[in-house]
Amino acid sequence: MYRVLVADAINAEGLQPLLEYPDAVLIEKKVTDPDVALEKIDAILVRSATTVTEELLEKMPQLKIIARAGVGVDNIDVAAATKRGIVVVNAPDGNTISTAEHTFAMMAALMRNIPQAHGSVKNLEWKRNSFVGQELYGKALGIVGLGRIGSEIAKRAKVFGMNVLVFDPFLTKERAKNLNVQSCTLDQILEQADIITVHTPLTAETKGLINAEAIKKTKKGVFFLNCARGGILDEQALATYIGNGHIGGAAIDVFEVEPPGEHPLFKYDNVIVTPHLGASTKEAQLNVATQVAKEVRTYFEDKPVSNSINLPAISTDIYEKIRPFHNLSKQIGAILSQCVKEGVHELSINYAGSVTELETSYLTKALLSGFFKNRIDVHVNEVNALLTAKERAITVGEKISTNAFGYANSITVTAKVEDRQFTIRGTYIDHYGPRIVFMNGFNIDFLPEGNLLYVQHMDRPGVIGRVGKILGDQSINIATMQVGRKRAGGEAIMVLSFDKSLDDASLDLLQKLDDIVLLNRIHL
Numbered sequence: 001m002y003r004v005l006v007a008d009a010i011n012a013e014g015l016q017p018l019l020e021y022p023d024a025v026l027i028e029k030k031v032t033d034p035d036v037a038l039e040k041i042d043a044i045l046v047r048s049a050t051t052v053t054e055e056l057l058e059k060m061p062q063l064k065i066i067a068r069a070g071v072g073v074d075n076i077d078v079a080a081a082t083k084r085g086i087v088v089v090n091a092p093d094g095n096t097i098s099t100a101e102h103t104f105a106m107m108a109a110l111m112r113n114i115p116q117a118h119g120s121v122k123n124l125e126w127k128r129n130s131f132v133g134q135e136l137y138g139k140a141l142g143i144v145g146l147g148r149i150g151s152e153i154a155k156r157a158k159v160f161g162m163n164v165l166v167f168d169p170f171l172t173k174e175r176a177k178n179l180n181v182q183s184c185t186l187d188q189i190l191e192q193a194d195i196i197t198v199h200t201p202l203t204a205e206t207k208g209l210i211n212a213e214a215i216k217k218t219k220k221g222v223f224f225l226n227c228a229r230g231g232i233l234d235e236q237a238l239a240t241y242i243g244n245g246h247i248g249g250a251a252i253d254v255f256e257v258e259p260p261g262e263h264p265l266f267k268y269d270n271v272i273v274t275p276h277l278g279a280s281t282k283e284a285q286l287n288v289a290t291q292v293a294k295e296v297r298t299y300f301e302d303k304p305v306s307n308s309i310n311l312p313a314i315s316t317d318i319y320e321k322i323r324p325f326h327n328l329s330k331q332i333g334a335i336l337s338q339c340v341k342e343g344v345h346e347l348s349i350n351y352a353g354s355v356t357e358l359e360t361s362y363l364t365k366a367l368l369s370g371f372f373k374n375r376i377d378v379h380v381n382e383v384n385a386l387l388t389a390k391e392r393a394i395t396v397g398e399k400i401s402t403n404a405f406g407y408a409n410s411i412t413v414t415a416k417v418e419d420r421q422f423t424i425r426g427t428y429i430d431h432y433g434p435r436i437v438f439m440n441g442f443n444i445d446f447l448p449e450g451n452l453l454y455v456q457h458m459d460r461p462g463v464i465g466r467v468g469k470i471l472g473d474q475s476i477n478i479a480t481m482q483v484g485r486k487r488a489g490g491e492a493i494m495v496l497s498f499d500k501s502l503d504d505a506s507l508d509l510l511q512k513l514d515d516i517v518l519l520n521r522i523h524l
């Protein structure tokens with residue numbers, strides 16, 4: 001049973017996909033609640049109130065997935081999650097319209113002094129001359145960051161007759177043309193815009209993007225909006241330039257620290273604020289809750305998630321095609337790891353035939369997860385596989401070739417250690433299944449599944465019989481047995497499968513037999 005911690009206020013109706021999932025139990029509590037057994041939690045659902053730090057992750061060793069019911073993942077230590085193999089998903093577009101509408105509402109309210117006038121009237125005043133505003137029509141609106149929300153604002157601004165200037169380093173000419181907006185540099189926006197609104201993520205590059213130096217370049221009386229993330233617009237610089245009368249006013253939904261408590265901006269009448277309300281509509285909350293609840297359920301069902309921050313996106317169609325190879329890759333990795341117990345410094349993977357039409361980088365990650373399983377303490381999956389290999393100084397090489405050794409497809413992996421190397425090749429045969437067809441120089445053909453024993457031995461009469469006798473004496477039933485050799489009288493291999501795992505005592509007895517070169521117990 002998966003234990004899902006719903007740590008922030010998340011729309012109850014949206015949680016339905018998880019509530020209906022029989023293998024999950026939902027716990028609606030804060031991470032600080034002493035009643036929550038953090039060490040048993042498999043998934044956590046958050047909005048912006050909970051900060052998922054490395055310290056919190058340390059207390060949650062079972063955690064497999066973090067779901068952010070919203071866009072920004074700046075409250076999640078994604079690097080720490082990735083290192084631990086924890087998948088991070090978000091709901092990237094469920095609140096786009098709500099946030100764009102909120103920004104627009106803030107802009108209109110700012111330009112027409114609506115909050116100030118509202119307060120005044122409720123104070124039994126009637127000061128019509130004090131609240132003279134400005135039209136949006138004809139104004140130059142500078143949008144910094146033309147992603148989902150920025151684009152929706154641009155569309156609305158055009159309808160209001162505004163002249164839209166945009167700055168986004170990743171904006172293509174074609175997209176700017178389609179949206180009928182003017183692509184500019186940041187400086188052009190600063191110099192020409194009457195109103196500037198920011199819609200970038202908060203990153204090392206965008207933190208303080210609009211600072212005192214930038215504000216100095218703006219027109220006197222410029223208006224600023226921040227409904228993206230606190231800190232993109234430097235709050236101290238904003239307060240200084242509002243205080244000295246350069247800035248005409250500002251509308252702020254998000255703060256560097258939330259809740260902000262006493263704040264230098266609050267003393268100015270021409271600053272209007274909301275408590276991070278951009279996404280706070282019934283529709284957006286239902287959308288984002290449903291999106292993340294579905295994602296977490298999908299993850300539990302072992303299907304590909306669509307909106308992961310730290311996993312490659314794979315559609316269900318493609319995943320169905322890749323699934324057989326995905327399992328085979330994991331098994332090859334796991335076999336290799338159990339046959340080469342020394343420190344591996346290089347893994348070279350060669351994909352050939354039909355498998356090369358698929359996303360092989362995904363298979364490489366699956367192979368590494370199989371390789372690291374039971375080898376290191378950290379849970380390794382597709383999220384942290386490459387990082388784990390790098391941390392352990394294992395070079396991972398991936399090649400594509402046309403030679404599939406007579407099969408329709410093949411995945412060949414060579415592990416290199418100080419003084420030897422070990423190669424395994426697998427293939428997937430339609431209507432038949434996965435097969436391992438080559439091991440350490442020998443052709444073989446077995447199903448990579450269950451409890452196996454790899455025996456490399458001299459090809460002499462009686463060896464197979466003596467192995468069989470020891471196992472029989474220990475009441476161990478051999479389920480299947482495959483043999484392979486290069487030439488008569490040389491070295492040979494056998495791969496045996498058992499219904500249960502081979503015990504240490506039997507392995508010891510086998511190891512003492514003459515003519516045995518190498519023995520590896522494999523559990524898949």
Ligand SMILES: NC(=O)c1ccc[n+]([C@@H]2O[C@H](COP(=O)([O-])OP(=O)(O)OC[C@H]3O[C@@H](n4cnc5c(N)ncnc54)[C@H](O)[C@@H]3O)[C@@H](O)[C@H]2O)c1
Nearest residue numbers: 072099145146147148149168170199200201227228278279
């Ligand atoms: N107030 C709220 O409640 C609320 C709700 C939703 C989203 N948000 C925030 O709004 C922001 C935008 O969200 P979105 O869904 O539109 O994101 P998005 O990823 O669709 O768009 C972000 C855009 O910023 C651009 N960008 C990145 N770095 C830039 C830079 N240095 N200069 C200029 N542009 C840059 C990107 O190219 C992209 O087009 C995010 O910070 C998000 O967290 C706030």
Ligand SMILES: O=C(O)CC[C@@H](O)C(=O)O
Nearest residue numbers: 047048070071072279280
């Ligand atoms: O949870 C919220 O209401 C805020 C969400 C918003 O900031 C986001 O990044 O999606």
